[in-house]
Amino acid sequence: MTRIMIVDDDMEATSILSRLLKLEGYEPISVNDSTLAIQKASDVKPDVFLLDLMMPELDGFKLCRLLRENREFRRTPIIIVTALNNMDSRVVAYGAGANDYISKPYLPHELVLKIREQLARAKEGWDDPFEGL
Secondary structure, eight states, X not given: OOEEEEEOSOHHHHHHHHHHHHHTTOEEEEESOGGGHHHHHHHHOOSEEEEOSOOSSSOHHXXXXXXXXXXXXXXXXXXXXXXXXXXXXXXXXXXXXXXXXXXXXXXXXXXXXXXXXXXXXXXXXXXXXXXXX
């Protein structure tokens, strides 16, 4: 079963996303403390990450960079799911290594489509933007 790690400090948001993902046949793993996300990811080996940007301690931008620096997750798709809907946040998120970006509130079918697209790209093997670093 495809594992999707949701990292968001909002428990209600992770609960809603978890229900949606279960209905679509995915195995959601929720992490509400971003400082624990990398260790949890190492334990469960998710196939996709869904990251919020606005979190205390370790925001989504920094977490995305840390995931990309980790060889284990360098090619794992990262989709940003956030209330931030401005060009600056998008540019920084993509620069940090995000593969896709969706703003809250989102349409459930749009998020599922983005997940499917990223899984398909990962299966085909996309170029590693950090290769050689």
